[in-house]
Amino acid sequence: MATVELINVSKSFGSVEVLRDINLSLEKGKFVVFVGPSGCGKSTLLRMIAGLEDITSGELRIDGQPMNEVLPAKRGIAMVFQSYALYPHMTVFENMSFGLEQAKLSKPEIEARVQDAAKMLQIEGLLDRKPKQLSGGQRQRVAIGRAITRDPRVFLFDEPLSNLDAALRVDTRLEIAALSERLPDTTMIYVTHDQVEAMTLADRIVVLNGGIVEQVGSPMDLYESPASEFVAGFIGSPRMNFLKGGVAEAHGAATYGIRPEHIALSDERGDWSGRVVLTERLGSDTFVHVEVKGVGPVNVRVEGRADFASGETVYLSPDPASVHLFDPQGRPVVRSVTP
Amino acid sequence: MKPGIWQRIGFYAIVIVIVTQAVFPFYYAILTSLEDGQALFEVNYLPKALNLTNYRAMLAEGVFGKQMLNSVFVASVVVVVSLFLAVTAAFALSRIRFRGRGLLLLTVLSVSMFPQIAVLSGLFEVIRFFGLFNSLWSLVFSYMIFTLPFTVWVLTTFMRNLPVEIEEAAIMDGASSLTIIRRVFLPLMWPAMVTTGLLAFIHAWNEFLFALTFTSTDSQRTVPVAIALVSGRSEFEIPWGNIMAASVIVTLPLVALVLIFQRRIVSGLTAGAVKG
Ligand SMILES: Nc1ncnc2c1ncn2[C@@H]1O[C@H](COP(=O)(O)OP(=O)(O)OP(=O)(O)O)[C@@H](O)[C@H]1O
Ligand SMILES: [Mg+2]
Numbered sequence A: 001m002a003t004v005e006l007i008n009v010s011k012s013f014g015s016v017e018v019l020r021d022i023n024l025s026l027e028k029g030k031f032v033v034f035v036g037p038s039g040c041g042k043s044t045l046l047r048m049i050a051g052l053e054d055i056t057s058g059e060l061r062i063d064g065q066p067m068n069e070v071l072p073a074k075r076g077i078a079m080v081f082q083s084y085a086l087y088p089h090m091t092v093f094e095n096m097s098f099g100l101e102q103a104k105l106s107k108p109e110i111e112a113r114v115q116d117a118a119k120m121l122q123i124e125g126l127l128d129r130k131p132k133q134l135s136g137g138q139r140q141r142v143a144i145g146r147a148i149t150r151d152p153r154v155f156l157f158d159e160p161l162s163n164l165d166a167a168l169r170v171d172t173r174l175e176i177a178a179l180s181e182r183l184p185d186t187t188m189i190y191v192t193h194d195q196v197e198a199m200t201l202a203d204r205i206v207v208l209n210g211g212i213v214e215q216v217g218s219p220m221d222l223y224e225s226p227a228s229e230f231v232a233g234f235i236g237s238p239r240m241n242f243l244k245g246g247v248a249e250a251h252g253a254a255t256y257g258i259r260p261e262h263i264a265l266s267d268e269r270g271d272w273s274g275r276v277v278l279t280e281r282l283g284s285d286t287f288v289h290v291e292v293k294g295v296g297p298v299n300v301r302v303e304g305r306a307d308f309a310s311g312e313t314v315y316l317s318p319d320p321a322s323v324h325l326f327d328p329q330g331r332p333v334v335r336s337v338t339p
Numbered sequence B: 001m002k003p004g005i006w007q008r009i010g011f012y013a014i015v016i017v018i019v020t021q022a023v024f025p026f027y028y029a030i031l032t033s034l035e036d037g038q039a040l041f042e043v044n045y046l047p048k049a050l051n052l053t054n055y056r057a058m059l060a061e062g063v064f065g066k067q068m069l070n071s072v073f074v075a076s077v078v079v080v081v082s083l084f085l086a087v088t089a090a091f092a093l094s095r096i097r098f099r100g101r102g103l104l105l106l107t108v109l110s111v112s113m114f115p116q117i118a119v120l121s122g123l124f125e126v127i128r129f130f131g132l133f134n135s136l137w138s139l140v141f142s143y144m145i146f147t148l149p150f151t152v153w154v155l156t157t158f159m160r161n162l163p164v165e166i167e168e169a170a171i172m173d174g175a176s177s178l179t180i181i182r183r184v185f186l187p188l189m190w191p192a193m194v195t196t197g198l199l200a201f202i203h204a205w206n207e208f209l210f211a212l213t214f215t216s217t218d219s220q221r222t223v224p225v226a227i228a229l230v231s232g233r234s235e236f237e238i239p240w241g242n243i244m245a246a247s248v249i250v251t252l253p254l255v256a257l258v259l260i261f262q263r264r265i266v267s268g269l270t271a272g273a274v275k276g
Helices: A044-051 A091-101 A107-121 A136-149 A166-182 A195-201 A217-225 A227-233 A246-250 B003-032 B037-041 B052-058 B061-096 B099-112 B114-131 B137-161 B164-172 B177-206 B207-214 B224-226 B239-273
Strands: A003-011 A016-027 A031-035 A055-063 A078-081 A154-158 A186-190 A204-209 A212-217 A241-243 A255-258 A263-266 A270-279 A283-291 A294-301 A313-317 A325-328
Touching: A003 A044, A003 A186, A016 A186, A016 A204, A031 A044, A031 A195, A044 A078, A044 A154, A044 A186, A044 A246, A055 B114, A055 B239, A078 A136, A107 A136, A107 A270, A107 B239, A154 A255, A166 A186, A166 A195, A186 A195, A204 A217, A204 A227, A204 A283, A204 B137, A212 A217, A212 A227, A212 B137, A227 A255, A227 A325, A241 A294, A246 A255, A263 A294, A270 A294, A283 A313, B003 B239, B037 B164, B052 B061, B052 B239, B061 B099, B061 B137, B061 B177, B061 B239, B099 B137, B114 B137, B114 B207, B137 B177, B137 B207, B164 B177, B177 B224, B177 B239, B224 B239
Parallel strands: A031 A186, A031 A204, A078 A154, A154 A186
Antiparallel strands: A003 A016, A003 A055, A204 A212, A241 A255, A255 A325, A263 A313, A270 A283, A270 A313, A283 A294
């Protein structure tokens, strides 16, 4: 059964329409990620589910009940903000208990819930501290803890990792994944513009672009069969190579897309020949940027180490099964058989 | 680089000039208040004798105590009411979107543009109309005219700088607007409120023109007017000793308040720059 349903939801700020006819049905207990470029309306959509923004038209339902007019606190949702939004003058304990106090829970009940959440997030030792005495990662946990204590049906995250440094970001990402395992009945909705976060965390990814839903699917669905050129370019790292002109026309398409990991590189023979422009060595992988004659710049991923000098001639062979073809509108073209 | 000897001398010279300019008049008032009779008219810069007759005379004179209380009452009520109205107004002006918000803010500010003397006669009519003449409430009412624009503006600006997400977190936590103001905003706004409250207090405490116009009997006067109207035994004698003693007495509450709240004031003035 779906917990969160959006039916023809639109949002306008004044005369500017930022979201158009969103139809989504998010299953209970799933981890859903909204991903898309900056300004595409991810936060706005999340805030409408939270009740912090009005819904201009359309309907929002949670567990089958219409929620458009229900107060945020009564929707059974909790939100973790990008800036954490802890109350600076309250201790960690008070931060976590404030919502429960508003819900008029008894003292022992509040105490028990806060302790449970604190134990789950390993912040028991911090309960007496003020937010400014915590590190960024600890604040993040408190913000998540505050959300957990409310025992929500739906958990909303708006770019919760963007204020953390790279190493901590990976750790926290794993913890959020573990958290969703531990709360199997809670639906998680997570906003990010980082496709790696989306790929690693999500059961389902919703790709938004310019106020509309481009595609909904599991991470591998989106990776393997993107429904548009935009999705193909957005999902996967490094980015898919998009080639125009002759190669594409030969296949009856406007754009020929091939991921860097689906091209074989050889120094003896191949379908295309080109000159190495630049190599990026990441240790586990090497990205070789090649200027292919008559085709254009192509990025190739080589596993492990690869040493090429700039200007060296190399041969590339794209895997025919992994080619994506798009028409001028960016819609996929039914793939022809020959490469 | 260390400042040279001349730079340092110059620096301290300037400090001395500034301190003297600020403190000397008050020092001289204290000095005068401790002198009596003919000694008053001899120019001297160090106390010769500690003579408290002026203070005794002022405090023994029945009305002065009452006038002190009047001042305390008026200034306190003005501060409490202004802060209450300003906090609620600031919440609306900074956090609720409505038509004409910018215009309203400008209007509030423009009220403080008029010189007191320009509104005096109109205000006098209003106060008579409400039957407040010669009542302390006339002062409470009229002092709001200059304390409110100032407190509303400062608190609105301050509240705007508080992160919206904190408020949204409180909304998600199920807090009502009043709870948000009371439990989330007020604790964060204490420094700003202490600062603006204190300035409003000082303003109300020192105000002269309205107090002179809207009260007519000794027992309803506030201290600044009372001091100006202290009269001597004859028409030609100005009792400087008593006046100075009274001036020192009225200054003390302000000094005490500033000392008590000084740490809050400093943090209030810089609060905008530091984020929680
Ligand atoms: N209060 C508002 N008034 C007017 N326009 C707004 C408002 N909030 C957002 N917008 C507009 O709506 C669009 C979507 O904004 P939103 O914050 O949802 O983007 P986003 O996808 O979260 O982007 P980012 O990744 O940068 O956070 C933007 O074009 C933005 O300018
Ligand atoms: Mg956003």
